[in-house]
Amino acid sequence: MLDIxxxxxxxxxxxxxxxxxxxxxxxxKAALLAPSGNAIYPTRFFVVNDKELIVxxxxxxxxxxxxxKNAPLCIVVSADPQTTDAWIEDSSIAATYIQLSAQALGLxxxxxxxxxxxxxxxxxxxxxxxxILNIPECLKLACIIGIGYPDEQKxxxxxxxxxxxxxxxxxxxxx
Numbered sequence: 001m002l003d004i005x006x007x008x009x010x011x012x013x014x015x016x017x018x019x020x021x022x023x024x025x026x027x028x029k030a031a032l033l034a035p036s037g038n039a040i041y042p043t044r045f046f047v048v049n050d051k052e053l054i055v056x057x058x059x060x061x062x063x064x065x066x067x068x069k070n071a072p073l074c075i076v077v078s079a080d081p082q083t084t085d086a087w088i089e090d091s092s093i094a095a096t097y098i099q100l101s102a103q104a105l106g107l108x109x110x111x112x113x114x115x116x117x118x119x120x121x122x123x124x125x126x127x128x129x130x131x132i133l134n135i136p137e138c139l140k141l142a143c144i145i146g147i148g149y150p151d152e153q154k155x156x157x158x159x160x161x162x163x164x165x166x167x168x169x170x171x172x173x174x175x
Contacts, residue, residue, distance in 0.1 A: 004103050006156045011108025012067035014148030018049070019073045023105045027075070027147070030101035034094040037086040043094045046076040046133050056132045057144055060125045065112045071146035076114075076129060078139040088115070091142035098145050108150035114141045 024047060031045055048054055049072060057076075058069035068074060077095045079087035095111060102109040119128035126141045135141065 001100075004100055008099060008103040009108070009154040009157075010110040011148075011150045011152060011154070012110050012146070013151040014070050014072060014108065014146070015151045016070075017072065017149045019107065019147060019149075023107065024049075024073065026105060027098055027101045030097045031075070031077075031094045034090070034097040036090045036093075037084060040084045040086075041090070042079040042081070042083040042087045043091055044078045044080065044139055045094075046078065046135065048074040048076065048133070053132060057129065060112065060114060060119060060129050060144060061117050062120065064117075065125075065144070067110065068112060068144065068146045071148045073147040075145045075147065076133060076135070076141060077143050077145065078135060078141045080138060081140045082138060087140060088142065095143050095145060098147075102145075102147050106149070107147055108152075109145050109147045112144040112146065114143050 028045060028047065031043070034043070036042065048057065054071060054074050055069050057074050058066050060068075075098055077091050077098070079091045081087045084090065099109045099111065114125045114129055117125040119125045129135065129141055129144065130137070130139075
């Protein structure tokens with residue numbers, strides 16, 4: 001697992017190869033296995049492999065989402081906030097499970113924040129994506145994860161770059 005974590009990098013360039021259904025199923029199983037506060041499981045997943053829809057999803061944000069147009073697969077992670085106030089945390093954990101399982105399956109992925117982002121001055125990213133995928137108003141959107149076979153190579157996270165100075169034993173040090 002630590003090797004998967006060290007090697008997982010944000011991949012924004014994908015080969016023009018469809019992700020096999022068995023791998024999509026495995027990724028969704030991982031998302032469904034993600035823990036949820038009080039076992040409420042508010043998360044909902046929209047699996048998108050329709051190229052026309054993906055091209056539209058690539059326009060979700062003013063900046064930072066255009067790379068999605070080349071992803072063969074996108075998963076929109078959402079949740080029902082009426083069921084729990086921990087929907088953001090539960091969605092984030094599920095999204096992380098999606099990315100780690102994609103990495104374990106030889107795929108690359110990249111997270112596109114949707115929550116609290118803008119598509120334009122007039123519309124939020126969330127409302128834009130909601131309209132494209134007919135997502136009910138009762139669900140809040142966390143992110144879109146682009147997934148595919150990598151068409152770029154990135155070095156693993158180096159141990160010496162880990163911010164160990166951000167870790168405290170027992171309590172914060174006095175300044």
